[in-house]
Amino acid sequence: MSEIHDVLVVGGGPAGSTCARALVAGGARVAVIDRADFPRVKLCAGWLSPAIWDVLGISPREYPRGLWEWHTAHVHFRGKDHKIPCHGWFIRRYELDDFLLRSCGAELHLGVNAKQITRDDDGLWRIGDLRGKYLVGAGGTHCPVARMLAPPRPRRAxxxxxxxxxxxxxxxxxxxxxxxxxxxxxxxxxxxxxxxxxxxxxxxxxxxxxxxxxxxxxxxxxxxxxxxxxxxxxxxxxxxxxxxxxxxxFLFDPAHLEGAQRDTALLVGDSLGLAHPITAEGILPATVSGRRAAEAILGGAPASYPTRLREDPVIADYRRVAGLVGAAAKLKKRVPAARPGKRDSDLGRKAVARGFAWMFSGKRLPGGRLLDLVLGNGR
Ligand SMILES: Cc1cc2nc3c(=O)[nH]c(=O)nc-3n(C[C@H](O)[C@H](O)[C@H](O)COP(=O)(O)OP(=O)(O)OC[C@H]3O[C@@H](n4cnc5c(N)ncnc54)[C@H](O)[C@@H]3O)c2cc1C
CATH class of the missing domain: 3.30.310 (TATA-Binding Protein)
Structure with missing residues (x-):
């Protein structure tokens, strides 16, 4: 029988490795279990918005693998091309995930499919021979821990x-x-x-x-x-x-947070469903949630995780965007559709294209608190 770990993390993607890194830095004994051998292919465009570097605690210059910084997005919308200044990076997930996982400091169990997750009478989580006081589900959309915690899913993936x-x-x-x-x-x-x-x-x-x-x-x-x-x-x-x-x-929905934690089990990243409601950016919220989950565990207060997540500036912004998307959908149902044959205005098209590109630069929505009041967030 192996020694008892403080935390077993299922999944070594950005959510799992960031959580593990923060836990190890806080003195915890952590095992990360991933069914893949790393490096592994992960379907992803590899776009990172600027906030990621602070969350990872490294600067772009320190990232040792392929990195492409860009300052212009080329947006094609309704027959027109727009060249729009904005800012971000691209990486290759094959490289980023391997770098993050191998440098996180946790014990790695790669090529191990966490199929059977059980809990002993003494409350310890058990995966094969591994035992841990806490369990973090970071296994992506089909995470076995998410199946156990079953967060609400108001919308389809x-x-x-x-x-x-x-x-x-x-x-x-x-x-x-x-x-x-x-x-x-x-x-x-x-x-x-x-x-x-x-x-x-x-x-x-x-x-x-x-x-x-x-x-x-x-x-x-x-x-x-x-x-x-x-x-x-x-x-x-x-x-x-x-x-x-x-x-x-799954894109972010405020309801997902209700299923973020149960007792000593926590969900992070795609296993919870945190991707940006418009751009579907998922790496940033995965790393943010990994950090917040680690803080809750290190503080001995796992139940504080959903609140920590809700109050994180990145997730608070996603909540506002989700609220605006919901409000726009309701409005669309009420307002009659445009007359057939009515042409888009150039200005309207440009505004949509610019707004879309702006989202890709990862900028926060202006007037956050005011929006919270209007959208009823925090009630
Ligand atoms: C086509 C595509 C393009 C995307 N483009 C972008 C983009 O450009 N920018 C962006 O920010 N986001 C993008 N995303 C979203 C982003 O990829 C995810 O949100 C992000 O990978 C979530 O990280 P994660 O750590 O939660 O999950 P993952 O990265 O999915 O990691 C989960 C890990 O868990 C492991 N695992 C799963 N089940 C088990 C098990 N039973 N036992 C052990 N291990 C298990 C898997 O092997 C995997 O390594 C894209 C997604 C897709 C599909």
Whole structure:
């Protein structure tokens, strides 16, 4: 029988490794269990917004793997192209997750599928031979710990398709729309999702996501056709582009927080469902929740985790965005649809494209407290 750990973390993605890193730094004995061997492929465009560096506690200069900083987003919306100044980074998940996990300081149990999770009479969590006082579920959308805690799911998961493939720098430079690292974003006409094409030196990352997961295959066909017709994906990549892979995950909903913790078990990242309600950014909230869960455990107050999460500036902002999205959906139902044949104004299109790109720079919504009052947050 192995020694007792303070915490067993199921899943070594950004949520699990960030939680483990903070726990180890606080003196806890931590085991991370992941069914994959690292480095592993994780479907993801690899976009990071600026707030991530503070949460990870490193500067971009200290990150030792591939990093693409960008200052312009190319947004295509309703037939028009917009070149919009904004700021962020891209990484390759194959590299980032491996770096974060291997540097977190926890004991790693890789290639181990946490299928059976039980609790002893003395309250210890048990996974195989491992025993721990606390259990952190960081296993993504299909996390076994999330199945146990079953957080409320008022909405269905979003659908996503993606492929990251390697060719040569010359080929990518020949076809990309902007400079190296600058994302090309295709905001769908119904604003129900978007496609992307990100050049990362000799790699390209292409994909799309839709709020309605049933629409994701059509959305991929549309994205692929658009990029191919524009000549923005290399012809050499076509055979591989036939094999995009699909996934689904939950966008943030305030109701999810009700299931964030039960007794000594806590959920972080995608296992809880924290991705940004519009952009679907998931790495930042995964790391934020990992940090907050670790703080609650180290403080001996696991029940404080949902409140810590709710009050975190990143999650508080997501709550406001979710409130605004909900209010806009209600308004759309009440206001009659535009007359058929009525054309979009250039100004309206530009405003939507700019607002969308602005979200990608990870900026917080202005007037947070006022919005909380209007939206009834905090009641
Ligand atoms: C196509 C696509 C594109 C995306 N693009 C972006 C983007 O550009 N930027 C962004 O911020 N977010 C993006 N996201 C979202 C982001 O990838 C996730 O929100 C993020 O990975 C969540 O991190 P996590 O640690 O919670 O989960 P994951 O990164 O999914 O890690 C979960 C880990 O748990 C392990 N695991 C699962 N089950 C078990 C088990 N039973 N036993 C042991 N281990 C287990 C898995 O092997 C995995 O390593 C994208 C998602 C998709 C699908």
């Amino acid at each position: 979003v659908g996503v398709q993606e492929l990251e493939l390697q060719t040569t720098e010359q080929i990518v430079a020949r076809t990309r729309l902007g400079a190296n690292g600058e994302p090309e974003l295709l905001l769908f006409d119904d604003v129900g999702g978007y496609g992307w094409n990100v050049p990362k030196s000799d790699w390209i990352n292409v994909g799309c996501g839709t709020l309605d997961a049933n629409k994701v295959r059509d959305a991929w066909r549309y994205t692929h056709d658009h990029l191919r017709t524009a000549g923005h994906v290399p012809a050499e990549a076509e055979p591989e582009l036939e094999h995009v892979k699909g996934h689904s995950y």
